[in-house]
Amino acid sequence: MEDWIEANIDRLYGYAHSLAGDREEARDLVHDAIVRAMEAKRIPTSREGYRPWMFRILRNAFVDRCRRAGVVVFSGIADDPPADASAGWSGDRRLVEIVTVRIAMEKLTLHHREIIVLIDFVGCSYAEAAEILDIPEGTVMSRVSRARKALLDLVDDGKVTPLIRGARSGGAVS
């Protein structure tokens, strides 16, 4: 279990940061979650079970903190606006740059940011994400597609200032 935690510390921290939006809070959350995990009376019997279990502990730690602070952060109904499930995204893919994505992610709703981080950063399957979030797998599928569309809309709509256009290329010295 300790080896798994060390190997996945970046994923844990990244997820905590996506929830808390703050470095210090994220560090404290991860610390809290690890303590809870190490003190748990029952842990998963296989490594395959560690990820959903550990990330659920971390998420619960975040919810507990918010509750103590009197903040309702996850309402009972996901704040997903109705989306056209059939239409794709028609923006300019050149806008999809890492830093732009980072800024846009911070503007997403927490539900959307959380699901994208779990799938694309932590590497969860839909089943694992469903277990962590305590929602049906079908809801994970629809939520992640809406979240990515919302993210791309933010990038394309000028709501996010593109940060890097030419950082990938090195200019010739003249």
Next chain:
Amino acid sequence: MSDPSVDWTRLNAYVDGELSPQEAASVANAAAADAEIARQISLLYKLKGDVGAALPLAPEGLAASALAPARRTWPRRASLLVPVAAVAVLVAALLLAALPDRGASDDDLLASAQRLHARWLARDEAQAAVQAPALMDSLTRFGRLPVVPDLESTGLTIGLVDVFERASGPVLQIGYRGHRGCHLSMFVSAARLLADPAAPVEDPDRLHAWTAGELNYMLLARGMDRSRFDLIAGLVEGATRSRTPLDAADRLKLAENKRASAPCQA
């Protein structure tokens, strides 16, 4: 997309590897027959990769500090302070040795910025591109998200992103470089950068400072054509105040001005 069975939700599940083999094959066939579907899939793969690279890494020692058995005999925050304090002393000593003067006066800060800019000029021979992890690390250390305009239309791309610490807080340096040796630094700080933003500087330096929202910005260039620098400074200031990208008209002005400007002398 022309195939009604391949909608956005299904495409996302496809790139996530969540479709059955038969469903995945159906999507793959549709992509082979429809360039738009293929484009959407490619975009989603890129987005997944960008998200994966966009999040900050865990601070050094976080796992070790949380897993240490001795931690349970200490109050949680206190247990972090002991190793962190020792590291902080070492880091502070290194920073003091390596960084420009940490004096509190604005003249010192301007001098520091000029030295950092000059040091970048001297070191920037490899013309290496800024890598995403280094950029994300700098932004994470800075702790805020400034407006950083795209200046490609005036021939400048980002070649440096760094953070240096001052008593008043971190200062972010973003270095734009041109293909003919132009260098422009943008410094950003939550603390005031200059007492008198209108104070002149001597040639060949160009300087412009302002406050937009909660952040203070300063542009510094050496040997840049004055009309070019003034135009860049005015448009960048406007962009930081409105927190919007430069629009097409702005980019056109920059491009036309660049064509008419003298080459940089530094």
